[in-house]
Amino acid sequence: MGSDASEVYRRYLSAVMLHGQASARAVDLGATDLYALNILELTGPMTPGELGTRSGLTTGPTTRLIDRLADAGYVRRVPVPGDRRKVLVELVGTSAEFDEMLAPARRRIGEIIGSYTPEQREVLFDYFIRAADAYRDATEDLRTE
Template sequence: MSTPEGSKESAIFRRYLSAVVLHAQAGAKAVGLGATDLYALNILELSGPMTPGELGTRTGLTTGPTTRLIDRLEAAGYVRRAADPGDRRKVIVEPVGRPADLDKVLAPARRAIGEILSEYPADQRAVLFEYFERAAAAYQRAAEEIA
């Protein structure tokens, strides 16, 4: 079932997505990073080390901007380039640190969302998290199709 564009449900969902993006941008700015920099750190934290090409694909950046992104994160001490253990000719980017104040900056929203989620019974939370997992995969696939 699809939610019709312009419906109340569609507007609520779009407001939610906009608020999530706005919060991520504000959080990145508060710790001295660009939104894409913080997004790249999140990708590395969730997925583990990867080649610069893979990181570029996941962030939607071309080669030049990906190199500058990695340079910035490496200079700030958040990532390092290392030889790929499976193929020493390749380079991988691995996370080595996080912005010191990131958890502090994100804590109020995490707390508020945690409180909202705690109001739902366990079976409804399970549905919500199943949705988050499936929707994340759907958005990832859609982004890959667009790119």
């Protein structure tokens, strides 16, 4: 597969990123806004600093991101029990619009995954888990350089 494998993979990543951007635009959000909502959905409430770190933003842009999402009704700031100085950002909910917008891609990807044997799906999901860890580690490496 050689360089062809690299090209195929890069095309795949580009398609995923382009879909994320188009999805965000379809619900009048920026790509980073949609990404932040995904982070909160996957990990639960977190401090603004944690959300900024996970989304790759500095303090100012993180504050503006949270303000936009709060104004749109997607998140809220809640005080941390026992420490009035700290707040957590928590997901209030996502609209039915999100589910409707993502349904076609989810259906298509579900059909593709469903076409594999159970053994092939096991390898595929093993890859997803290991690749996500590798990308997180590589991201940390870039941040510390």
